[in-house]
Amino acid sequence: MFSQSTSAHHTQRAHLLSVLTGIAFSIVICLTLFCIILNVETADVEVFGVRILIAALSSMIVFSSHSLLNSLQDRRAYTLFPKLTWRWFIVFMVVLLTAYVEKSSEQLSRKVMLLWLCITPFVLMTTALLIRSTAVLYYSNPARRRKAVLIWSNSACADLVDSLRHSPLAAVDIVGFFDNRSESRPPSGIERLGNLEDAIEWIVDPETGKVKVDVVFIGMNTKEPPELAEVIEILFDSTATTYFVPESLIFGMPGIQLRELAGKPVLASVETPFIGVTALPKRLVDFFGALIGLILLSPILLFVALCVKLSSPGPVLFKQKRYGIAGKAISVYKFRSMKMASKDAPVIQATIGDPRVTRFGSFIRKTSIDELPQLFNVLKGDMSLVGPRPHAVAHNELYRKLVTGYMFRHKVKPGITGWAQVNGLRGETDTLEKMQARVDYDLYYMQHWSIWLDFVIIWRTVKVLFGDKNAY
Secondary structure, eight states: OOOOOSSHHHHHHHHHHHHHHHHHHHHHHHHHHHHHHHHOTTOOHHHHHHHHHHHHHHHHHHHOOHHHHHHHTOSOGGGHHHHHHHHHHHHHHHHHHHHHHTTOGGGSOHHHHHHHHHHHHHHHHHHHHHHHHHHHHHTTSGGGSEEEEEESOOHHHHHHHHHHHTOGGGOEEEEEEEOSSSSOOSOTTOOEEEOHHHHHHHHBOTTTOOBSOSEEEEEEOSSOOTHHHHHHHHHHTSOOEEEEEESSOOOOSTTEEEEEETTEEEEEESOOSOOGGGHHHHHHHHHHHHHHHHHHHHHHHHHHHHHHHHHSSSOSEEEEEEEOGGGOEEEEEEEOOBOOOOTTSOOOOOOTTOTTBOHHHHHHHHTTGGGTTHHHHHHHTSOEEESOOOOBHHHHHHHTTTSTTGGGGGGSOOEEEOTTGGGTOOSOOOSHHHHHHHHHHHHHHHHTOOHHHHHHHHHHHHHHTTTOTTOO
């Protein structure tokens, strides 16, 4: 249904981080100038007002650089200084040139400008080191680092492991490797956990279905053993992020994306777009969006709760176990729209004219008002405003075996609404083709995510709430 772009998702996330980096350095540059002005008696703040604005805009452009972002992660911190200084000199010349064009350069204090020119590179370097130190401290917590295993190593894998060891901001720890060959393929210090047949049983617990690691690196050579295909098949039905480290570019899983990790090229199979700093804007929108929504909608929530209570015997809220991020079980809340059933009753999707749905329940289902209590799930952090819709556990266990890439949708938090829902895929998924289409839309969302796309989905959700014939 969708073209598989190898770079769109990586480009979007890198662009967001670059912009945030540019904003940080822009603030530092402007604050440095402001502090100098305050400490120079002959300087007039009003004269420098326009210069501060020009400095802010130009520095955001100049410092929003992907190459600079990579340099911040380089273990050789001293390489940062010339790169920061060169970019700062460009910003300074832009400020000076605009003042000359406006014929206001004579009004600028030469002492202020000279101090600003000389002091700012060191302030920028200090800021860069502070950002690095904060990030390293943040990822020093084992809970914030991802565990990885290496399968069928090659020379590129050896370089990758070495780079990861010296790149704490990558937040990836290699716990071991699997290989049929007797010689030690990766650098020394990495434990050999067994051969490829052992990997099939080790990665995913056959009884619980849980994955023991967050990331799997697969070395791709000109001659891959047949057992490697079995390992890839096992990873189809898991939430582990898979990176292909190529010596030969072989595509073995859906949603392959060209990525860069610790400065080394890898092929990722549907990576989550919310890693490290990129998760912050998403979480801020979710938290404040849910909080504001609950406050504004509180009268409606109370009225609906009263109507649900009066419509039929039973609790106001319906709680159901669903799969959240990484396939972990969460309790999802909805206003009850059906008559109470026994605890042992099988989970059956609602259909048109379903006798279990109450009269008031039919109304809140058609308008999706029954989903509003999930704002508490968003506030708690189990769900997001936008993301793949969570399915009942029974449906997950059924479709994960039938739909290719089904479990990849659990690499992100489930959402109250999603890209599939605003494209007509709400309600019953009575055919395998409909479920495959829904999963395709979910994977597309993950590969092309941006804050802007979230806002578009929210707006389109509001538009279809009262006119969607697929909800019942």
